[in-house]
Amino acid sequence: MGVPQLYYFTIRGFGEYIRLLFIDNGIKFEDIRYVYGSPEWDEHKKSMIFGQMPTLKHDGKEYAQTGAIMRHLARVHDLNGSSEDDATFLDMFFEGVRDSRMKYVMYIYMDQGTREELTQKTLPTCLANFEKLFKIHQGKFIIGDKPSYADYILFEELDAYTHLDATILDKTPSLKAFWEMMWQRPNLKPYLEKRKADGVWINAIEKGMK
Incomplete structure (x- = not known):
């Protein structure tokens, strides 16, 4: 192959x-x-x-x-849970995070709303829902102690949101712990540190970066 x-x-x-x-x-x-x-x-x-x-x-x-x-x-690559229920839960989580991303995108590219509205109301509402879903299953990932494909969209979105407000995860401790844990993953850490050092943009425009 x-x-x-x-x-x-x-x-x-x-x-x-x-x-x-x-x-x-x-x-x-x-x-x-x-x-x-x-x-x-x-x-x-x-x-x-x-x-x-x-x-x-x-x-x-x-x-x-x-x-x-x-x-x-x-x-x-066996990153879809171990049952139909797992796969459906991951699909639901993935689509929920995609919806959250689109709210972020509308602010970044379309100037819809204000930074304050996004970081103080819109995104915190989304994050509170994700926090509840995240705690349904035991373990450090969305489902148990094995990563799934949905963990990568969740991590990337949480990381992007911290560029808008460094404290945005403080009211969602499970998500914050997940975000911090992902930063320390052995294969991810060197890439993430280089990405940060290189100042790779999140979006096609500088808006949304610190």
């Missing part, structure tokens, strides 16, 4: 969930990044399924859409 190729922009964005999954689980992949608006990207997107990224290519097959890619990798 060949090495999977992940195509995304030079930012974190939606592609970061997939990168984190690969890195944390020691899965080799090619991290192919394009500068947004570059001639190279404008040309390459013509050949992609929806003309957008992230896109995953592996063994002659192409996969598009973030959720579809994440769930594909979850099934292939």
Whole structure:
């Protein structure tokens, strides 16, 4: 089998969930990044399924859409829980975090609402719901003591939100402990520290970075 190729922009964005999954689980992949608006990207997107990224290519097959890619990798690499109930719970958690991300995106790119509204009301409401869901299962991950594909979107979103407000996780102790634990994962820590040192943008615009 060949090495999977992940195509995304030079930012974190939606592609970061997939990168984190690969890195944390020691899965080799090619991290192919394009500068947004570059001639190279404008040309390459013509050949992609929806003309957008992230896109995953592996063994002659192409996969598009973030959720579809994440769930594909979850099934292939045993990151989808151990039962139908687990898989459904993870799907629910994943989609809930995606909804939260879209509220964040509307502020970042569309100037919808204010930073104060987002960090004092909108995101804390989402985080309180995630905190309740997170505590349903025993263990340090969303489900037990084994990571799932949904843990990577949750971690990346929590990390992004701390760039808006460093104290935003203080009222959700389970989520904060999870976020801190993920930062110390042996495979993730070097990558995360380099990402921080390099100042990799979360979004295609600087808004939302400290």
